[in-house]
Amino acid sequence: MPRSSTRPRTWPTAAAITAGFVALLWVVEAWDQWTPAVLDDDGIRPRSTEGLLGIVLAPLLHGSWGHLEANTPLVALLLFLVLLGDVRRGLAVTGVIWLVAGLGTWLVASPGTVHVGASGLVFGWLVYLVLRGWFAQRLGQVLLGALLFLAYGGLLWGVLPGQPGVSWQGHLFGAVGGLVAARRLATRDERGSRSPTPYGS
Numbered sequence: 001m002p003r004s005s006t007r008p009r010t011w012p013t014a015a016a017i018t019a020g021f022v023a024l025l026w027v028v029e030a031w032d033q034w035t036p037a038v039l040d041d042d043g044i045r046p047r048s049t050e051g052l053l054g055i056v057l058a059p060l061l062h063g064s065w066g067h068l069e070a071n072t073p074l075v076a077l078l079l080f081l082v083l084l085g086d087v088r089r090g091l092a093v094t095g096v097i098w099l100v101a102g103l104g105t106w107l108v109a110s111p112g113t114v115h116v117g118a119s120g121l122v123f124g125w126l127v128y129l130v131l132r133g134w135f136a137q138r139l140g141q142v143l144l145g146a147l148l149f150l151a152y153g154g155l156l157w158g159v160l161p162g163q164p165g166v167s168w169q170g171h172l173f174g175a176v177g178g179l180v181a182a183r184r185l186a187t188r189d190e191r192g193s194r195s196p197t198p199y200g201s
Helices: 011-034 050-060 065-083 087-108 119-136 139-159 168-185
Strands: none
Touching: 011 050, 011 065, 011 087, 050 087, 050 119, 065 087, 065 119, 065 139, 087 119, 087 168, 119 139, 119 168, 139 168
16 A cells, blocks of 8 residues: 655644744853853854854844843744754754854954844845845745745844944844855755655555
8 A cells, every 4th residue: 555655744843943932042041140240241243263262142132121021022033933843954944044143243343342132143144044035046045035025024124234233244144144144054955856655565
């Protein structure tokens, strides 16, 4: 009799990882606010050796509760969408964006500044989701990307300099990381070419 192949549901795992990451951001900010530690000092310090650690830590740090509150809704939505369907691919995408955003900021931002916040990831996830359908040639992903662009495309003006106290470099290189991830990881094999249906005796 024919055996129907079923794809494992990924949304529970995607939801769990997303909730865990958001919770981590809030725990880190609570620790920063309620202890003598000044964790924000561990953000990206451009072109300084000690600032290299910030490439890893900066997306976990926020300058205030308001900063974190502003980032949380899009972090939750976009990370969930990136992970949905293929969790391992979504984690790889996040890793690429994390590295490109951090390293780019470290290389080009003004010396004597400190850069923190998850908005670089937000910009990267948004660009990835907008573009991946074009690279993967999947209509559903193209439509989702178009919807996200209509809803949040205005955010992308944040890659331009001009607003004091905002790391446009983090936004810009986060977006670049999303483009790189879409080009390299959202490949055409996502279209899900059908394999022959197996038959059992």
